[in-house]
Amino acid sequence: MASSTRSLRIGVVGYGHLGQFLVEKILSEGPEVGLELAFVWNRNPDKFKGVVAEEFVLQDLSSFAERRSDVIVEVCHPHIVKEFGVRFLSKSHFMVGSPSALSDSALNQNLREAAQRYNKTLYVPSGALWGGQDIQRLSDSGALKGLFIRMSKHPSCFRLTKDVLSDWSEGEGRRVLFRGSVAELCPVAPNNVNTMAAAAVAAGALGFNGVQGEIVSDTELGDYHVVEVEVTGPDGFTVHTVRRNPAKLGAVTGSATYKSFWNSLLVCKGHGGRVYLC
């Protein structure tokens, strides 16, 4: 953990929607909240021209350690988590922006072990998940019996690896695309189910195979995504939340999720060698 007298150095991996948002925030508001930019990396560095000062641009991700980051944030692709996650944790705390990568049980195990071995924290941002820490507490106390998450969006907001939505038409209404365990859902919609993956991390006792999910296409949802969470505990205990997340047509990520990512990053100050939902 860094001393409170200096800023935390943040490395940002990926410069798409979330990466650009975070870099801009760190550069503009970082000094007020004790953060500074250590580096930003993107597979196509042309994207930085005229936008990000050269001193911050990392050309080769393999040399990330030279930038001495306190926290590395991945906002790129699950492949990068697989390739670099353990290496990142050997030097820095690591916030995994694509937690659907953790549905790979071997990778999940490797990252947890690396966090312990190097005494670094693997942070999982809660994204659009409501009540993640309550779910985690219930799970840790052994009282979590079931967890179900339904994500409903306009069809233009889905990025699926299976061809089950190419024939949608405006006005068709609601269509259940897939229902199953989060472990089964992550490979089908890796960019759409990060919130479910965060829930599966919170519900450690059930895990990716025990948490159930459903993705629904709904042409009525032109202005927002809907995330429903149903928690079941002992003796008839239940909680049902419905979150409406404003989102532009075609957007994978709801607008409130950007703010949520920033708030998550502010939590990443070092919580020991473990996984921490933030």
Ligand SMILES: NC(=O)c1ccc[n+]([C@@H]2O[C@H](COP(=O)([O-])OP(=O)(O)OC[C@H]3O[C@@H](n4cnc5c(N)ncnc54)[C@H](O)[C@@H]3O)[C@@H](O)[C@H]2O)c1
């Ligand atoms: N945790 C959450 O709640 C949550 C919410 C939104 C997005 N996400 C995830 O965060 C990541 C970034 O989201 P975004 O909205 O900024 O996406 P984006 O598509 O706008 O940006 C992704 C960036 O990563 C790069 N990239 C894509 N595939 C790559 C690969 N295989 N290797 C190297 N670079 C690659 C792209 O060129 C782009 O610069 C995605 O994986 C997305 O699924 C998570």
